[in-house]
Amino acid sequence: MSRHWRHKVEVAVLSFVGITGFLFLLQNDKKGPVLKEAMETPVTIPPIITGRPKPIAECQRNVTVANISGFAGLPDHIKDFLRYKHCKEFPLLLDMPDKCGGPDNSYDTFLLLAIKSSPGNYERREIIRKTWGQERTYAGVNIRRLFLSGQVANARDAKKTNQLLKIEAEENGDILQWDFLDSFFNLTLKQVLFHSWMEARCPGVRFVFNGDDDVFANTDNIIHYLLDVPGAGDEHLFVGQLITNVGPIREKWSKYYVPEQVTASKSYPPYCAGGGILMSGYTSRTIYKESLGIELFPIDDVYLGMCLEKAGLKPSSHMGIRTVGVRVPSSRLESFDPCYYKELLLVHRFVPYEMLVMWRAIHRPNLICGKRMEVYQSL
Structure with a gap:
């Protein structure tokens, strides 16, 4: 072949390679920014799952309740309860799907602390995290913690508190939040939604502590008590401060006012x-199953009693659970003495700083009970 033709062939080959390469770069350039973005994305903790796999239709209010005799004269919060008591499903805004290690590994969680907390109660949650609500292994078993919350009514405040809860969830991994109004009459709804969540996320948990964010719980004592309970969580247990032979309060001034339009029954x-x-x-699993067929009732602890009654189970009393505080033998004695709390399981009504003071006091190695010791004063 002559030098002239060899030159033409080389030019043609180089041109083909050049054009092919140029087209390749153009095609790759369309994908380049995506690939670059993916490479530059830092490795982070898996995001919090929001919402549920299936969409939940917005629950519509029941307008027919306006025909109930005496409805117009009821307080607004009771009217709202009657309008929406059929609504039992709400989207999760903040979820902790791996709190118990997944459904298959949830048997490794011995005690799950499920603490009802309004969105703005940040200080209470922080103190609980540092004291009795610590996630830890104690006496060879695992303790895990969750705070259960809804939303505040005011849209401007909701924007701030929702951001607060999101920050807490990212930092501590312990917030469940649903898209419903967090109010006293919606505590039952919060309870039902938690049991539904637990059925899906943590079905094998051995025991559950269910309480408010203003209680002081001695989780050390709780663990020792539960370790002695037969059945390791596979048998019925429901203990607290037992209440019997009471019925609805009909006085409108009461926080617990339940009119006949809500229930005609005279006893709980x-x-x-x-x-x-x-x-x-x-x-807990039994309560979930029974709640599917029982309409909501505005008093959450009474509702749990209704679920137990339908299942043929009974609640029990425990002397170490004091939901009305500690009574001391004499008015001359200081009720905030750690010796009164060291052997208890739970006491209701503590402000945040008291939780921290008492938690440190009962864990002091030199605490000697048998005579009055004001250990808390030397903290």
């Missing part, structure tokens, strides 16, 4: 005060 089933309750995983 036996139940435990909602400030703090211990239950087995078996009982």
